[in-house]
Amino acid sequence: MKTTIDVHGMTCMHCHERVTKAISSLDGVESVEVSLEENNATVSFDPEKVSLEEIRQAVENAGYETGEAD
Numbered sequence: 001m002k003t004t005i006d007v008h009g010m011t012c013m014h015c016h017e018r019v020t021k022a023i024s025s026l027d028g029v030e031s032v033e034v035s036l037e038e039n040n041a042t043v044s045f046d047p048e049k050v051s052l053e054e055i056r057q058a059v060e061n062a063g064y065e066t067g068e069a070d
């Protein structure tokens with residue numbers, strides 16, 4: 001499935017890279033597109049391997065706040 005989650009606190013390209021790596025390193029994530037401008041991350045993942053909650057947790061562990069998925 002594909003979903004977009006809000007990610008707050010990213011201000012530079014290093015933040016962008018940290019969030020991208022935090023999400024893409026999870027098993028079950030197929031692709032991730034992080035937008036600094038829109039403060040979100042669009043993630044394609046296999047829900048049988050990884051949950052949305054785990055993805056949000058990975059982003060928060062990297063030091064960023066997440067919002068509700070749309």
Ligand code: 9UX
Nearest residue numbers: 010011012013014015
């Ligand atoms: Mo640079 Mo982005 O400290 O937080 S990684 S602003």
